[in-house]
Amino acid sequence: MMTNLFSTFDPSTNIFNLSLNWTSTFIGLFFIPSMYWLMSSRIQNMWNKMNLTLHNEFKMMLGKNSFNGTTFIFISMFIMMMLNNFMGLFPYIFTSTSHLTLTFTISLPLWLSFMVFGWINHTNHMFAHLVPQGTPPALMVFMVLIETISNMIRPGTLAVRLAANMIAGHLLLTLLGNTGPSMMLNLISILIIGQMMLLILESAVALIQAYVFSILSTLYSSEVY
Template structure:
């Protein structure tokens, strides 16, 4: 029995350390086998996925000097997607529902983009603070607004991913807790509803990883 509704997101298992975070690395132990096994449908589908995302990130980056950066963004997408999917399995800790995980991904990337942009493209970065065609009287106010919106970017990236993961899992938990008091007919409807919701959560796991990676790519293209 859970102590409260949010206890499924509690990372504490032992007083000294938490082994729940090991779930984030379980899948990576199986991935290297793809490189020396005979190509299968799973391998070919994985290659198609990575090639498609590589082409899309390449278009978003625009600059030919940073084409190799698509590999880093592709890795970011895979890490987030796998951790989102792992959280859908029973008794596996949902690491992507914690700000300590999502903020660790977004903050260093944003900081590196900002440091690189302000050192190498200072004029370009200053131009982003003033929207084109804005009235002169509003320029001081617009600079403040653009600066604040730029500063909160890593936070919005992290909160978006965390909130979406928590919301789906809480809904599944609430529906599951009400099953013991339902009749057979209502229980079958509940099971079907949970299956449909689980399919939706599987789509959300991919979409949120894609959104996180695309927004990171767009932020990098500005610097």
């Protein structure tokens, strides 16, 4: 039962043994407004305002010592996550961000690059992060161990948080949708209203989880300066 249930999210659609479901990752590119229009539109103005807001927020978190252009990495990641999360709510569109294959592939290289840069260029600063300020001397050994473990599992928690939140909502929508044919006629309206409310909630989750992923990545990168 569980195998058949979760097989809904398997990338099994293929032609000539090529998995085509993952091409849904690039559907969001069609929704990015063109920057070559002669006259600006409301969509382009909204897009520019969103990018500027994210740039200012990420810049504040990274601090003054960050490199120029670092915020564009996290803005691009936020846009990619947001579009993939949101497009996955449409019928017959594969949600790539609900799979650890994609989320872990993004979080692990980011975390590794932060760690390598920090330990090579700011070794003393990285050692100082292992012992929080005000820790009693008797607990320093345990705090170093705890901080090291919490640092090591960061890419996994980033990946699992996004994938689990996305697949949970999709799974609930699938379960409720499959009960429709077997329900009584007078309960169908209640099911439709519940599905609509859940879809609105999932739309908010799609935006929030993309924001949380990019914000946590920004906070992790700010610790290496």
